[in-house]
Amino acid sequence: MTSEFLLLFFGTSILLSLICSQGATLIRSPLIVGYIIAGALLGPAIFHMINEQQVTSLNIINTLTLSLIGFGVGGELKIKELKKLGKTIFVIVIFEATITFLLVGICTAIVLKSIPLGMIYGALASATAPAGTVDVIRQYKAKGNLTTTLYAVMGLDDIYALLIFTIATPLAIIFLGGSKTAAEMTMIAALGHAGLEILMAIGIGSVVGFIMVKIVERMHDRVSVLFLSLGIILVNCGLSEVLKISPILLNMSAGIVAVNYNTIIAGKIFNVLGNWSPPIYVWFFVLVGTSLDFNLIINYAFLIIVYIMARSFGKWSGAFIGAKVGKAPEKTKKYLGLTLLSQAGVAIGLALAASKSLEQVGMHHESIQVMSVM
Numbered sequence: 001m002t003s004e005f006l007l008l009f010f011g012t013s014i015l016l017s018l019i020c021s022q023g024a025t026l027i028r029s030p031l032i033v034g035y036i037i038a039g040a041l042l043g044p045a046i047f048h049m050i051n052e053q054q055v056t057s058l059n060i061i062n063t064l065t066l067s068l069i070g071f072g073v074g075g076e077l078k079i080k081e082l083k084k085l086g087k088t089i090f091v092i093v094i095f096e097a098t099i100t101f102l103l104v105g106i107c108t109a110i111v112l113k114s115i116p117l118g119m120i121y122g123a124l125a126s127a128t129a130p131a132g133t134v135d136v137i138r139q140y141k142a143k144g145n146l147t148t149t150l151y152a153v154m155g156l157d158d159i160y161a162l163l164i165f166t167i168a169t170p171l172a173i174i175f176l177g178g179s180k181t182a183a184e185m186t187m188i189a190a191l192g193h194a195g196l197e198i199l200m201a202i203g204i205g206s207v208v209g210f211i212m213v214k215i216v217e218r219m220h221d222r223v224s225v226l227f228l229s230l231g232i233i234l235v236n237c238g239l240s241e242v243l244k245i246s247p248i249l250l251n252m253s254a255g256i257v258a259v260n261y262n263t264i265i266a267g268k269i270f271n272v273l274g275n276w277s278p279p280i281y282v283w284f285f286v287l288v289g290t291s292l293d294f295n296l297i298i299n300y301a302f303l304i305i306v307y308i309m310a311r312s313f314g315k316w317s318g319a320f321i322g323a324k325v326g327k328a329p330e331k332t333k334k335y336l337g338l339t340l341l342s343q344a345g346v347a348i349g350l351a352l353a354a355s356k357s358l359e360q361v362g363m364h365h366e367s368i369q370v371m372s373v374m
Helices: 003-026 031-042 052-057 059-075 079-085 088-112 115-125 130-140 145-175 180-216 222-243 247-261 263-276 278-290 294-299 301-325 330-340 346-360 364-373
Strands: none
Touching: 003 031, 003 278, 031 278, 059 222, 059 247, 059 263, 059 278, 088 115, 088 145, 088 301, 088 330, 115 145, 115 301, 115 346, 115 364, 145 330, 145 346, 180 222, 180 247, 180 263, 222 247, 222 263, 247 263, 294 301, 301 330, 301 364, 346 364
């Protein structure tokens, strides 16, 4: 992709997103709907301003956005607030992710007549994308117990979803006919890798968050705080790519340490990043829109509908049951499940991994199918 085209695409996507988001506002829809529509218009499906290879080359935008989202979510996880919520958070996460995994797994297994493929779709469905939800929260400036609970659930959900995926996918590959010995080794290696990945992300993120706060304590210039914060976030992006660890978890750990070590200093960091980051969020959702392939959507329409309905009901019912068991406030019981329906980011990353695993055992059709549904 040439620099001229890159600048043209970024500029056009911002302007078109502005127009489409105004349309979304008129129909009382979140702004991100307008951004995604703008991406669909610019993508291969309609005007073809950008092709699939060019979209793939811009994956760094996804990593940067997930890093900023992770850091922001971590900044909302204040230990004092979490103590007030108690065990409720963990109960909700376990119920909503597990019920979603089981429900989607069963429904897709029936449609595809394959239990192993159902396991893969169930694992992918358990993940929740914080990007869209956080953007809507910021748009409407939402506050309160429900919002605090939501941030905590989103923070823990992807960790649990990663564990589910790590166990379910290698088992599915065994059942689909992959070499039993090789697959068993893959499962053991995958479990060990997942544990190492989580520990590395939390460890590195915690150290980075502490160092960031200690340095910003000695800074009084807003621009310097922005340069330092943005520089560290970008370094974290690079580390997540090199070490193959989750950019969300790494930066979320940094945000948690920062906000709990010094709330005032952390507030300065989040404030300057919040003023800088909106264009990045726009580009992220535009790129989500460019990935829409209407032909594949039509081909797998029934599977997609079943997946969406099963996942939506799983998230809503799981969150409701978890909130009821955990004795959460009434508003949390009624509305939390509806805030967990967004899916992108982590799920797309996991879908890519599942697609690659299916390709390795010669299941090309199923590999394409997974990416189309996501």
